Amino acid sequence: MGQPLFAIKKTIIKLVEWMLMLMLLAMTGVMFGQIIWRYLLEAPLVWSEELALLLMVWMTFLGSALMLERKEHVAIDVFVDLLPDGLKRLMQILGAIVILIFNCALTYGAFVIAETAWESLMPGLKISGSWQYIGVLLGGGLLTLVSLEALVHALRGTSGNEVAQ
């Protein structure tokens, strides 16, 4: 991968990491607020649960892209490890294609739904219902990029860890 592309990738990763941290803290804060307002102030918030769930959707899909990049998703490698190298590489390419196709479909679907849901309103937050699908769309887009990179590496026979050079 070229230097400028690599710099962009690093910036995106940093950005996603920051977003994930802030979303996690916000989820906690909002839910804690909900408890305080409900039990101590006896004035339940109408939007807190929706916001926390919205953040969880965003966290799931943005975080998944980061985890795919770091190969942290739950997978079973003991069987492919038994295969000879050539076959193993074939499986790696096949796997990369499967993941790429799914991520493209996810992104496409998120776009379609976000567009359809634009007029709808989340009852508590009073914002467009599209917002949760925008999280899927962003995460899906990043997932697609990551899986595209993984496919290129699988085809070239590189591991993807030497990009730093």
Next chain:
Amino acid sequence: MSIVLFILLFGLIIINVPIAFAIGFACLTYLWFMDINLALVAQRSAAGIYSYPFLALPMFVFAGVLMEHGGITQRMMRLANAMIGHIAGGLAAVTVCGSALFGALSGSAIGDTAAIGSIMIPAMKAKRYAAGFAAALQGCSGVLASLIPPSLTMVILGATGNISIAGLLIGGLVPGILMAAALITISFIISKRRGYGGGERAGLREFIAALSDSVLPLLLPVIILGGILGGIVTVTEAAVLAVVYAFLLSVVIYREVKISDMMAISMKVVRIAVPVQLIVAISHLFAWIITTEQIPQQLTGFFSAVAPDPLTFLILLNFLLLLLGTFMESNALIIILIPILMPVVVQYGIDPLHFGVMFVVNLCIGANTPPLGVTLMTAAKIADVRFAEASRAVLPFLAAMLLVLVLTILFPQLSTFLPHLFM
């Protein structure tokens, strides 16, 4: 069509496609063939994780990671050591009790194994315990975290199968204690025979010091369980309170976590929670297909032909689960199987709480069964011992855990008595 779905799913998993994407692609293929709008993938996935009970998952993970970084582990170990460090195989007993205590804080089996194991395994090796034994014992003790509340596994199981999460959390307590007792008994027998010695008996003074040092962290499970059992808060809210409490403890009171550590802690939470969340999200589509294809009904037909009564059904199912559990990750197994199995379970008139707890006990065994037990592998890595050696040493412990499983199957009261008493 459903046969193709399953063959594709397991085929992809076997060739090392991450489980979440294997499920996703199999479902996508189904939608494609059935000519259903592909946008359903995104819509169902988002809906799958837009779930209030699941919010407890990242929260419990967050609390656990804060605790782990906040110097709580050492305090738990000191207390366990003061309680039982002096008996033969004392360190082994400390490992079991420490794992159970820490499991009550962290809630995740692999996290528990890694946290306690990195302290106890070197300690055991230094006292000439066989490394294989140390790894096997730690692997089996780590899964106590799935049974002793609060358990992430129970949260996932309850949310997936629409079973009371609070009920499951409390229902796991008795089998969890039984399993701890079984592990201690086995390690006591082995230690006696091989002459693994005990330490010095801790004086009353040390015991009191250790207890007062751990009293604040030990209040956490009390807050969680008390809050849930008292009907004051929901499980999700209890998880949030756990995070706030763990934050206060590790940042403000013990000061072992600095604000600048927050990024590293958040990333650890992401690494533990997000892969599970993604499987949960994508499996929502899978569950929808399962329902559309009426797979539970077909399965009920199949089981009622081979298993006339609930007990035969449970026994058959447990054999199947033990087999699957050796090579599938527990959470993924729960998320895939529970939607298929729950309707069958209800048909047989089995108490969902009994079934759920039994399911988790079974998975605890799978997580330590060679060739693929994940917690056993984690422990073997920490012990720096060949997996084959840990696999040999784990056999007596597996036998003890199997006994607990049999008891859990035969006596539903073990898992249902406490929840029904409180709720």
